[in-house]
Amino acid sequence: xxxxxxxxxxxxxxxxxxxxxxxxxxxxxxxxxxxxxxxxxxxxxxxxxxxxxxxxxxxxxxxxxxxxxxxxxxxxxxxxxxxxxxxxxxxxxxxxxxxxxxxxxxxxxxxxxxxxxxxxxxxxxxxxxxxxxxxxxxxxxxxxxxxxxxxxxxxxxxxxxxxxxxxxxxxxxxxxxxxxxxxxxxxxxxxxxxxxxxxxxxxxxxxxxxxxxxxxxxxxxxxxxxxxxxxxxxxxxxxxxxxxxxxxxxxxxxxxxxxxxxxxxxxxxxxxxxxxxxxxxxxxxxxxxxxxxxxxxxxxxxxxxxxxxxxxxxxxxxxxxxxxxxxxxxxxxxxxxxxxxxxxxxxxxxxxxxxxxxxxxxxxxxxxxxxxxxxxxxxxxxxxxxxxxxxxxxxxxxxxxxxxxxxxxxxxxxxxxxxxxxxxxxxxxxxxxxxxxxxxxxxxxxxxxxxxxxxxxxxxxxxxxxx
Amino acid sequence: xxxxxxxxxxxxxxxxxxxxxxxxxxxxxxxxxxxxxxxxxxxxxxxxxxxxxxxxxxxxxxxxxxxxxxxxxxxxxxxxxxxxxxxxxxxxxxxxxxxxxxxxxxxxxxxxxxxxxxxxxxxxxxxxxxxxxxxxxxxxxxxxxxxxxxxxxxxxxxxxxxxxxxxxxxxxxxxxxxxxxxxxxxxxxxxxxxxxxxxxxxxxxxxxxxxxxxxxxxxxxxxxxxxxxxxxxxxxxxxxxxxxxxxxxxxxxxxxxxxxxxxxxxxxxxxxxxxxxxxxxxxxxxxxxxxxxxxxxxxxxxxxxxxxxxxxxxxxxxxxxxxxxxxxxxxxxxxxxxxxxxxxxxxxxxxxxxxxxxxxxxxxxxxxxxxxxxxxxxxxxxxxxxxxxxxxxxxxxxxxxxxxxxxxxxxxxxxxxxxxxxxxxxxxxxxxxxxxxxxxxxxxxxxxxxxxxxxxxxxxxxxxxxxxxxxxxxxxxxxxxxxxxxxxxx
Numbered sequence: 001x002x003x004x005x006x007x008x009x010x011x012x013x014x015x016x017x018x019x020x021x022x023x024x025x026x027x028x029x030x031x032x033x034x035x036x037x038x039x040x041x042x043x044x045x046x047x048x049x050x051x052x053x054x055x056x057x058x059x060x061x062x063x064x065x066x067x068x069x070x071x072x073x074x075x076x077x078x079x080x081x082x083x084x085x086x087x088x089x090x091x092x093x094x095x096x097x098x099x100x101x102x103x104x105x106x107x108x109x110x111x112x113x114x115x116x117x118x119x120x121x122x123x124x125x126x127x128x129x130x131x132x133x134x135x136x137x138x139x140x141x142x143x144x145x146x147x148x149x150x151x152x153x154x155x156x157x158x159x160x161x162x163x164x165x166x167x168x169x170x171x172x173x174x175x176x177x178x179x180x181x182x183x184x185x186x187x188x189x190x191x192x193x194x195x196x197x198x199x200x201x202x203x204x205x206x207x208x209x210x211x212x213x214x215x216x217x218x219x220x221x222x223x224x225x226x227x228x229x230x231x232x233x234x235x236x237x238x239x240x241x242x243x244x245x246x247x248x249x250x251x252x253x254x255x256x257x258x259x260x261x262x263x264x265x266x267x268x269x270x271x272x273x274x275x276x277x278x279x280x281x282x283x284x285x286x287x288x289x290x291x292x293x294x295x296x297x298x299x300x301x302x303x304x305x306x307x308x309x310x311x312x313x314x315x316x317x318x319x320x321x322x323x324x325x326x327x328x329x330x331x332x333x334x335x336x337x338x339x340x341x342x343x344x345x346x347x348x349x350x351x352x353x354x355x356x357x358x359x360x361x362x363x364x365x366x367x368x369x370x371x372x373x374x375x376x377x378x379x380x381x382x383x384x385x386x387x388x389x390x391x392x393x394x395x396x397x398x399x400x401x402x403x404x405x406x407x408x409x410x411x412x413x414x415x416x417x418x419x420x421x422x423x424x425x426x427x428x429x430x431x432x433x434x435x436x437x438x439x440x441x442x443x444x445x446x447x448x449x450x451x452x453x454x455x456x457x458x459x460x461x462x463x464x465x466x467x
Numbered sequence: 468x469x470x471x472x473x474x475x476x477x478x479x480x481x482x483x484x485x486x487x488x489x490x491x492x493x494x495x496x497x498x499x500x501x502x503x504x505x506x507x508x509x510x511x512x513x514x515x516x517x518x519x520x521x522x523x524x525x526x527x528x529x530x531x532x533x534x535x536x537x538x539x540x541x542x543x544x545x546x547x548x549x550x551x552x553x554x555x556x557x558x559x560x561x562x563x564x565x566x567x568x569x570x571x572x573x574x575x576x577x578x579x580x581x582x583x584x585x586x587x588x589x590x591x592x593x594x595x596x597x598x599x600x601x602x603x604x605x606x607x608x609x610x611x612x613x614x615x616x617x618x619x620x621x622x623x624x625x626x627x628x629x630x631x632x633x634x635x636x637x638x639x640x641x642x643x644x645x646x647x648x649x650x651x652x653x654x655x656x657x658x659x660x661x662x663x664x665x666x667x668x669x670x671x672x673x674x675x676x677x678x679x680x681x682x683x684x685x686x687x688x689x690x691x692x693x694x695x696x697x698x699x700x701x702x703x704x705x706x707x708x709x710x711x712x713x714x715x716x717x718x719x720x721x722x723x724x725x726x727x728x729x730x731x732x733x734x735x736x737x738x739x740x741x742x743x744x745x746x747x748x749x750x751x752x753x754x755x756x757x758x759x760x761x762x763x764x765x766x767x768x769x770x771x772x773x774x775x776x777x778x779x780x781x782x783x784x785x786x787x788x789x790x791x792x793x794x795x796x797x798x799x800x801x802x803x804x805x806x807x808x809x810x811x812x813x814x815x816x817x818x819x820x821x822x823x824x825x826x827x828x829x830x831x832x833x834x835x836x837x838x839x840x841x842x843x844x845x846x847x848x849x850x851x852x853x854x855x856x857x858x859x860x861x862x863x864x865x866x867x868x869x870x871x872x873x874x875x876x877x878x879x880x881x882x883x884x885x886x887x888x889x890x891x892x893x894x895x896x897x898x899x900x901x902x903x904x905x906x907x908x909x910x911x912x913x914x915x916x917x918x919x920x921x922x923x924x925x926x927x928x929x930x931x932x933x934x935x936x937x938x939x940x941x942x943x944x945x946x947x948x949x950x951x952x953x954x955x956x957x
Contacts, residue, residue, distance in 0.1 A: 133640070134623060136843050149634075179833050179855045180846070194853035201858065204820060204865040206946060209939040219919035219947055226912050227952035232784040234792065237849050238857075238952040245854040245861070313614075314607075368612050405640065 036436040044303045044354040050310030054361035054377025063100040068397045078369030086319040097393035097416030106319045107326040110333025118388035121466035125395045126422045127376030127410045129456050138359040143183035160187035174302035177280040182304035191244030199256040203249035251297040255290035266342045278335040280305040285342050314370040349384035356380035363406050364397050375407040381466050392420035413454045427462035471507030471771040482779040485957045488545025490801035491903050510770040514763050518547035520579045524572035528562045532836045533815040539800045547582050554578040556844035560602040562837045570598040587760040594706050595661035610651045610669040618646035628728045631718035642682045649705035663703040688717035726757035739778045739789030740848050746774045781906045790956045792851045795832035811876040818873035820866030831859030864949035868942045880941045886931040891920040898944045907953040
C-alpha cells in the first residue's frame with residue numbers, strides 16, 4: 001500500500017506541475033475567483049517526528065481503560081506505567097466514548113494550562129486505514145494526506161495543494177523553520193520559504209565592489225525569472241525558489257531586528273527555555289509580529305516546524321523528569337505555552353491555530369524499556385479561537401482488541417472506539433480555519449477512500465467541532 | 468539512437484563526465500572527442516579504473532568529513548568516488564548514532580572497495596559491517612528481545628523496496644519478524660569484526676511458538692511454502708542464506724526484484740528521476756545483473772543506453788525534459804575542481820566571503836557526509852532545493868569567487884580565462900564553457916549575463932587586463948553562473 005519515499009520524491013518533480021498545472025491557476029482572475037483564503041489568520045503545523053507514544057500522552061487515569069493500560073505498561077525497572085497519583089496535575093476530562101477519566105503526560109503542564117483556558121483541543125485516535133509501520137511511509141502519508149497513494153495527489157503536500165491553487169509564483173504564503181521545505185507544503189507553483197534563522201538570511205554579495213551589487217542583483221533576478229517562465233517543472237521550481245530567496249533576503253532579516261528591539265522580554269523568555277522548539281517558535285513569532293506590524297513584503301500565513309526524537313524504542317521513561325519522553329513533552333508544552341503568551345501579548349492569538357501531529361503512535365504493550373512503532377494516536381489543535389475539549393475516542397487498548405502486532409485497530413464503525421481519520425482533522429482545519437469549501441477540499445485536497453465504510457474513510461466530517 | 472559503438476560528441480562526453488564524476492574538465496572532454504571514443508570505450512575506461520580506496524578517518528566526524536571532501540576534490544577515479552557517495556546514501560548510516568568515527572571510516576572504505584563489485588557480496592558484507600550493526604541495532608537484537616530494525620531496512624531500503632514496480636508489496640510484517648530472528652546474537656569485536664554469540668541467538672527449539680524460519684510465503688514467487696533460511700542449519704550461516712533468498716525473490720512480473728530495484732536506483736542516480744520500466748529491464752538484461760549481480764556491467768549498460776543520453780537535451784528545456792539536481796557535495800566538489808580552487812587547513816575553508824569551512828557550507832546546503840538525516844538517506848532532486856539551501860549554495864559561490872589575495876588558495880580566474888578576450892559575448896561564453904553550462908542556458912539568459920558584464924551596454928568592451936574590471940565583472944560572472952538555476956542542474 002501507499003507509495004515509497006523514492007516514488008514520492010521522484011514524482012514531486014514531475015507530477016506537481018501536471019496535477020495542478022499552471023494552466024488553470026496561472027491566470028490572476030481565475031485565482032482570485034477561487035480565493036479560499038486564510039484571510040488574517042495564521043496556521044502553524046508542529047510535527048513530532050519519530051512517532052509519539054500516544055498512550056503515554058493522553059493517559060487513562062482510572063475506569064474502563066485503566067486495567068488494559070496497567071497490563072500494557074509495566075511498573076518497576078524500565079516500566080512505562082504512569083500512576084494515577086502522577087497524573088493529578090494534568091487531568092483532562094472523560095473519554096467521550098467510554099467515560100474513562102484521561103490525563104496528559106506529566107511533562108505536558110504547558111498544555112494543561114492551555115486546557116484550563118479552553119484553548120487546547122485533544123483529538124484522540126487519529127489514524128488511517130491499513131497503517132504503515134515505516135516512519136518514512138507513514139510520514140509521507142500524513143504529509144500528502146494520501147494513505148492509499150492516489151496518483152493525482154502524490155508528490156504534493158496537503159497544504160501545498162491549497163497554496164498552489166490560491167497563491168502566485170512570487171507569493172510567499174508559507175515558511176518552514178528549517179533548511180528544507182516541509183513536505184506538507186511541498187508543491188512547485190508558489191514559494192515556501194525554508195529559513196532556519198531569520199537573522200542569517202541576507203543575500204551573499206561580494207563586498208569587493210559595492211557599486212556592482214545592483215547590476216548583479218538584476219542579473220540574478222532575471223536568470224531566476226527566466227527559469228520560472230520555462231516549461232520544465234524543475235526549472236520553474238528552482239527559479240521560483242531563487243526569486244523567493246532573493247526577495248525574502250531583503251525583507252525577512254529585518255523581522256529579527258524588529259522583534260528583538262520591540263519584544264525583548266519575550267525574546268529572552270524563549271532563550272531561557274533553551275530548547276530547539278522554543279527557538280523555532282520564536283522564529284515563527286518574529287514573522288507573525290512582522291506581518292501584524294505591516295512589515296514590507298512579508299505576508300506569510302502558514303508555518304511549519306518540527307521537534308525530533310520521539311522514536312523511543314528504548315529508554316523512553318515514564319514520569320521521571322529526566323526521562324526521554326518527559327523531556328520531549330516538556331519542551332513542546334512549555335514552548336507552545338510561551339508562544340501563546342507572546343501572541344496574546346501581540347493581540348493576535350485569536351487569529352492563530354497550531355496543529356500538532358506525529359507519523360504514528362507506538363505499540364500498546366511496551367518492550368523492555370521503550371515502545372515500538374504503532375498505529376493511531378492523538379493530535380492537538382491549539383489557539384485563541386479553538387474550542388478546547390476532548391474530541392474523538394480513545395482507541396481500544398484491551399489486549400483482545402489489538403491486532404497481531406499489538407496495535408490498535410482503525411475503525412469507522414459507530415462504536416465507543418470509532419477512530420478519527422486524520423483527514424477529517426485536516427478537513428476541519430481547511431474548512432473552518434483556511435476557509436476552503438468542503439466541496440473544494442474533497443475534489444482536490446483530500447480524496448475519500450472507496451471500500452468498506454467500516455474500515456475506510458468514505459464519509460467526510462469536516463465539522464469535528466474544535467474550530 | 469545509438470548503442471555502445473556510437474562515437475561520443477563533445478556534448479555527450481561532457482554529459483557522461485558530469486554525471487559519473489564531478490564536472491567535465493576540458494582536457495578530459497578533448498581526450499574523448501579527439502580519440503573518437505565510443506560510448507562503450509569511455510564507459511569501460513571510467514568503470515574500469517582501479518579505485519583509490521580511501522578510509523576517511525579522523526579524530527572527530529568534522530575532520531573525517533573534511534578529509535573525505537578533500538579526497539573528492541583530488542580524485543583521479545571520479546566514477547568510483549561518486550558511486551561511493553551513492554552507496555553512502557543507499558546504505559545510509561549516521562555517525563551521530565554510531566558514535567565511532569573509525570567504524571564509519573571502515574564502512575566508507577567498504578563502499579569504495581565494493582562500489583562496482585558484486586552486489587550480493589556487498590550486501591552480505593554490509594550485514595557484518597560494524598557501523599551498520601550499530602546504526603540499525605543488530606547489536607541490540609537478542610533472542611529474548613528481538614529488534615526488527617535491520618531486518619526491515621534490509622528489505623525496505625537495501626534490497627527489495629516496500630513495493631515492486633507494479634505497486635505490489637514485496638514482503639509482509641512476518642518476513643520482517645522472521646529475518647530479525649536470523650540476525651539475533653550478532654556483535655562485533657574490538658577490531659570491528661562481526662561474530663555470532665550463540666547464547667543470544669534464536670534457535671527454533673527454544674521458541675516453537677515462533678514457527679519455522681521461513682520467509683516469503685505471500686510474496687516473492689516461492690509459493691505458499693515460502694523459503695527456509697535454515698537449509699544449511701541454524702546459526703551463523705542464516706544471515707547469508709537470507710540474502711541468497713532475497714536475491715531470488717521475484718516480483719509480480721516474475722522479474723528479480725532486487726535486480727530491477729537496484730537498476731532503477733542507479734538509473735535515477737545517473738540518468739533521470741523517472742526511468743521507464745522498459746529501460747530498467749533492458750539494462751538488467753544487457754548486463755546479466757539478475758544472475759551475476761556484478762555492478763560494473765550494469766553501470767556500463769546504463770552509460771551506453773540511449774535513455775542516458777536523451778537526458779542531455781539542450782536549453783530551452785521542455786515540460787517533459789528530465790532534469791537532475793546536483794547533490795550539494797557534487798555542487799561543491801565540481802565547483803572547486805572546475806575553478807582549480809583549493810580549500811585551506813584543518814577546517815578546509817574557503818578564503819573569501821565568510822571564510823567558512825566546507826563543513827559549514829555543506830551543513831547549510833543540507834548534506835553533511837557521514838551524517839545522513841536518517842536511514843532513508845537524503846531527499847534527492849527538488850528535495851535538495853529550498854530557499855535556505857539555495858542561499859547556502861549562493862553563499863558558497865560568493866565565497867569561492869571572493870577568495871582573493873591568499874596565494875595558492877586564491878581564486879585565479881586569470882589562469883582560467885584568456886585575458887586578451889574583450890568581447891563580452893566571448894567572455895561570457897568562456898565562463899559558461901568552463902563551468903559546463905553553455906548548452907544549458909537560453910539565448911536570453913546569455914544576454915542577461917552579457918548585460919551584467921557591460922552594465923546594460925554602457926561598456927561595450929571589457930579590459931580584463933585591468934585588475935578592477937577583472938575583480939568586479941569576471942569574478943561577478945563566475946558567481947552569477949554558479950548561482951544560476953542552470954548550474955544547480957546537470
